[in-house]
Amino acid sequence: MTQTLTDSAPRIEAPTAVLPALHIGRHTIESPVVLAPMAGITNRAFRRLCRQYGDAGSAAGGASGATSLYVSEMITSRALVERTPLTMRLIEHDPDESPRSIQLYSVDPETTGRAVHILASENRCDHIDLNFGCPVPKVTRKGGGAALPWKTEHFRRIVASAVRQAAPYDIPVTVKMRRGIDEDHLTFLEAGRIAEGEGAAAVALHARTAAQAYSGTAQWEAIAQLKQAVTSIPVLGNGDIWSAEDAVRMVRETGCDGVVVGRGCLGRPWLFTDLAAAFAGAPTRVQPTLREVATTLRLHTVYLAEFFESETKACRDIRKHIAWYLKGFRAGSEIRSRLGLVDSLAALDDLIDSLNLDQPWPGAPAEGQRGRAGSERHVVLPEHWLESRELDDSARAEVAQAEVSASGG
CATH class of the missing domain: 1.10.1200 (Non-ribosomal Peptide Synthetase Peptidyl Carrier Protein; Chain A)
Incomplete structure (x- = not known):
């Protein structure tokens, strides 16, 4: 692939790194950046493109962005257990893709365990991320996605099941979540502590609620709060990273150990070049014609x-x-x-x-927000969902129907 770097500032000799390498279980992520799973976007083709551009970051004076963590688009545990053809295609990786990372969406501890066992025992991945951030109404109305951590013990059992099945194969399991359902029902601090206690290798926070979806502003101070609450594993920040400068600012404001980038790289895979350079302390940025x-x-x-x-x-x-x-x-x-x-x-x-x-690169008009933002909304939940943190039989039956194809969070 032809490298298309354009320097907006002189190169720096021996730059000082902004952030050290990210350690997730046995994996060392030299450029502490994670590609957020996005349905219909982060397939093998797009991940390859991002890795290739990320690798150009090594010429910018720092770690190669090819060493960032590029996560597959989300798959459901039930579809994996049933080995549906589309799901089996989605979990494929390029031969040179390492670590091979898969995001798994699940609402049931047993199915979660069976899905993780398939991935681990058949050597299909090196890292598994659990999605608890999906804000899509057809998911939350059944108690799945961002609604699920409200049921704390059920959330705990799902995480524990995944970790238990992955551990014999030395595959780290991470958890991605949102701040909560809405401002009155925040779950991220308790969920973060639970994930840490059950053996998750890292937690990532999209600093919005399900009610916000992708609207408004990500509340980065929540990432800082989570970093204070979760002390033994990395905490990753997600939300409103539209440029390498945004990523560096998030790290400095929150103390997070790495960043998760989603919509900011849409139509702009060279963002991973920028990120690799920025975290290495170099000012080089891609400005393509x-x-x-x-x-x-x-x-x-x-x-x-x-x-x-x-x-x-x-x-x-x-x-x-x-x-x-x-x-x-x-x-x-x-x-x-x-x-x-x-x-x-x-x-x-x-x-x-x-x-x-x-x-030439148009500058500001090409920067900033990408993808639909929408507006804040009422989160549709199962009847009586918020009345208890426990999952009764009725709610359990409802949640069992929540495993549908949906975007990540």
């Missing part, structure tokens, strides 16, 4: 074609990425609309050739 962005967009499509084993499916999938890649550049509504209907690599090439590819 539109030509370089278009080259990356096409390469992403090629990787998707390999992943899906279909050029047509790849072109359909890349459509959702196009607006993110072109953010801030002058492309025109007609070309953007045609790109949104692209159905072949040849058509994509023709449309790319029609762009003014000599445009």
Whole structure:
């Protein structure tokens, strides 16, 4: 892959690292950055692209971003136990992908254990992340995702089951969660302590509630509070990291041990180059021209074609990425609309050739928030869910229906 670094400032000799390597169980993550699992986004094709750009960070004077942790898109434990074809495809990794990381969504301790046993005993991964951050209504209304840690003992049993099955294979289990259901029902401190006590190797906090979804502002002070409460394992911060500078600021303000980056890298896999450089103390940042962005967009499509084993499916999938890649550049509504209907690599090439590819990086217009933010909402929960922290038989039956395909948190 051609490296497309543009320096916005002179290189620094022997830079001072902002943050040391991240240790998650037996794994040393030299660049303390985690790619957040995103449904329909962080498949093998996108992870490969991010790793390749991350590796360019070594030329920026610091650790290679290829050593960051790139987590698969979320899979459900039930689908894994049932070995559905799509799930088995989603857990595939490139031969050079290490550590191989999978995020698992589950609502039942027994199914969790069976799923983890499959992953561990069949040597399908090196790290497992448990998702307790999903805010999607069809999940929370059944008591899953971000609603589940409210039931503290049930949450404990799921984490304990995963750790117990993974331990004989020396596979670390981590937990990703939100602040809570809403401002009146925060769960993150207790959940963090429980995860730590049950043997989780790290905890990650998306500093929003389920009610916020992706709206408003992430409350970074909650990450600092969690860092004070959880002292024996790493605490990772997530939420509103749109640039390498945001990541460094989060670390300095919260004391977290690493960062989890989600929407900030949409259409911008070179963010992992920036992050590797920033945490190594170097000022180098990627500022690609539109030509370089278009080259990356096409390469992403090629990787998707390999992943899906279909050029047509790849072109359909890349459509959702196009607006993110072109953010801030002058492309025109007609070309953007045609790109949104692209159905072949040849058509994509023709449309790319029609762009003014000599445009420089547009700066501020290309930066900032990516993806939909939405607005704060009422969290739909099972009836009487908030009346007790215990899971009664009725609630248990409800939760059992919560394992559906949904985005991560």
